[in-house]
Amino acid sequence: MAKGGGEKGKLDWRLEESRTDSGVDSFRSLTRDDQYNSGVSTGSVAGEQEKLSVVEERLDSAYGSSSITSITVDGLGEIIDKCSISEPPSAERSSEYTEEEVNVLATVTEDGDTVLHLAIIHALKPSTHELTKLFPKEVLDIQNNLYQTPMHLAVYLNQPDVVKALVENGACLELQDQDGNTPLHVACEHGRLECASDMILDISPTKLAQVFETQNWRGLTCLHVATLHKQHRLMRLLIKKxxxxxxxxxxxxKTALHIAVELHDVEAVTLLLNRGANVDAAMLNGCTALHLAVGRQDATITTRLCQAGADKMIRNMEDETALDLADGNDDILALFPFDDIQIMGRTVGVNF
Structure with missing residues (x-):
């Protein structure tokens, strides 16, 4: 049941009392003997897993493999039940949270996971929604030892209803995991269109611009990631927003156009050009998309870029134009729409 504002304030105060600092380590760590008993095991998980409700191993934040603490679904249910979050109000029940409830809600595992992290991992949706309403915002945004927030996990595990609930309760979209990825980066990499839509649907333009500009540790924004993974529907969503x-x-x-050209992704190139991407944008080395298309001998994309008005005479840092890169390749040279040229002051029409 959702608590009133006064109760939530009391929980906030009692959480502050249990902290030693503002970091994850400020919350009491669960021990195997005291909290999970025999319900805890250590294991490794390799590769992407969509459903963890019957799996007793936890995904790491790199979505690869790691040795970490896990818990059985039954054991997790028992822990959540201690919070009494489903108990209807009664005259006998105090408006304050009990010490046990505060300890459970303010506790993290040795891997930094809160009860909310674990509920999402094990797809316990009713409990997840109740915890989302119960937790104050600063707890919704707790990052585990691998810097995943509950939002990161909900996106990766494709739980759009949980994502929506987290957003509605004020969860932050800008926090980055150990790879520098925001939850929207994760959605763009794994094709979580519905999760992405729920994240950015009602966000203010100012906050949305900050999310769109955030780079992960590889220097990639969400649009770059979506382009890199050929997530065309997500590209359209990001562009629309x-x-x-x-x-x-x-x-x-590189811009998204450079990345699309490198991947020989004609659909993405066409999408970006049609939506107004700068066809002559240059990389730090001076190369335009046309340099890349010609260098890769991609006749189809070279033609698209030329039709979009690409300047074939722009020079990169090696003092090369796209025409220079095409020299000796008659098939590519034949694609360039040469304009009239002048010889000894006289205009000569050149037709191919």
Whole structure:
């Protein structure tokens, strides 16, 4: 049941009393003997897993493999039951949270997971929704030892209803996991269109711009990630919501168009050009998308770029134009729409 504002304030105060600092370590750590008893095991999980309700091992924040604490679904249910979150109000029940409830709600595992993290991992949706309403915002945003928030896990495990509930209760979208990925980065990598829609549907333009500009530790924004993984529907969503088409990634200055060209992704190239991407945007080394298309001998994309008005005479840091890169490749040279040229002051029409 959702608590009133006064009760939530009391929980906030009691959480503060149990802290030693503002970090994850400020919450009491669960021990195997005292909290989980025989319900805890240590294991490794490799690869992507969509459902963990019958699995007793936890995904790590890199979504790969790691040795970490896990808990059985039954054991987790017992812990959540201690919170009495489903207990109807009664005259006998105090308006304050009991010491046991505060301890459970304010506790993290040795891996930094709160009860909410665990409920999401094990797909305990009713409990997840109750905990989401019960937790104050600062607890919703707790990051585990691998810097995953509950939102990161809900997106990765494709739980859009949980994502929506977290957003509605004020969960932060800008927090980054150990790879620098925000929850929206995770959605763009794994094709979680519905989760992404729920995250950004009602977000203010100012906050949304901050999310769109955030780079992970590889220097990639959400649009770069969606392009890199050929998530065309997510690209359309981001563009519709105002993502900067020409933003450069932080390592070599590529735009989404450069990435699409490198992948020979004709659909993405066409989408970006049709939505107004700068066809002549240059990387840090001066290369335009046309340099990349010609260098990769991609006739189809070269044609699309030329039709979009790409400047074939722009020079990169090696003082090369796209025409220079095409030299000796008659098939590619034949694709360039040459304009009239002048020889000894006289205009000569060139037709191919």
């Amino acid at each position: 105002g993502a900067d088409l020409n933003i450069q990634e932080g390592t070599s200055g």
